[in-house]
Amino acid sequence: xxxxxxxELDHIMLTREAVRERVSxxxxxxxxxxxxxxxIFTGVLKGAVIFMSDLVRSIDLSVDTRxxxxxxSSYGNEATSSGAVKLIKDMDTNIxxxxxxxxxxxxxxxxxxxxxxxxLAARGPATFKTCVLLEKPDRKKIDSTMxxxxxxxxDKFVVGYGLDxxxxxxxxxxxxxxxxx
Ligand code: IMP
Ligand code: MG
Numbered sequence: 001x002x003x004x005x006x007x008e009l010d011h012i013m014l015t016r017e018a019v020r021e022r023v024s025x026x027x028x029x030x031x032x033x034x035x036x037x038x039x040i041f042t043g044v045l046k047g048a049v050i051f052m053s054d055l056v057r058s059i060d061l062s063v064d065t066r067x068x069x070x071x072x073s074s075y076g077n078e079a080t081s082s083g084a085v086k087l088i089k090d091m092d093t094n095i096x097x098x099x100x101x102x103x104x105x106x107x108x109x110x111x112x113x114x115x116x117x118x119x120l121a122a123r124g125p126a127t128f129k130t131c132v133l134l135e136k137p138d139r140k141k142i143d144s145t146m147x148x149x150x151x152x153x154x155d156k157f158v159v160g161y162g163l164d165x166x167x168x169x170x171x172x173x174x175x176x177x178x179x180x181x
Pocket of ligand 2: 105
């Protein structure tokens with residue numbers, strides 16, 4: 001998608017109800033797996049904020065749940081294909097020996113997530129898993145799967161529920177497709 005031009009909301013791809021239901025299913029699986037343990041959710045800013053805030057509130061109270069964040073930016077436009085990302089904000093927590101789940105809004109090519117996974121896994125967490133709300137299988141460039149995925153979606157640009165176009169529309173409660181005006 002171009003970085004210039006006018007885009008507008010076209011139609012809802014996933015309703016807030018569908019998202020809510022799927023988020024609670026994912027939370028139930030995670031709760032089963034980490035019952036009685038400490039678990040650090042690491043959200044990738046800014047896109048994962050809304051998803052993660054709903055997700056953690058559905059986690060069973062028997063899981064000792066912690067939150068941390070990491071912020072990255074891609075190197076320019078073409079650099080996304082290399083997966084090289086610039087670390088803007090690191091986690092505050094030392095994750096060595098801890099259970100970690102990295103939370104992202106969307107896996108497009110997957111390069112950002114594989115880069116971050118390698119970086120964080122190198123710090124020696126006891127367990128390390130990944131959780132994305134959306135995945136675009138048609139765009140995937142890397143051979144890796146997420147441990148928890150909300151929805152597989154077609155190759156369309158979507159916004160809302162944390163996802164943005166040029167910083168806009170993160171606050172929409174539903175997930176929308178955009179089109180060029
Ligand atoms: P990847 O490295 O190609 O997987 O890029 C992932 C990043 O691209 C996500 O964290 C989003 O910021 C952005 N992105 C990819 N597809 C979309 C979309 O449909 N809507 C909003 N952001 C997207
Ligand atoms: Mg993002």
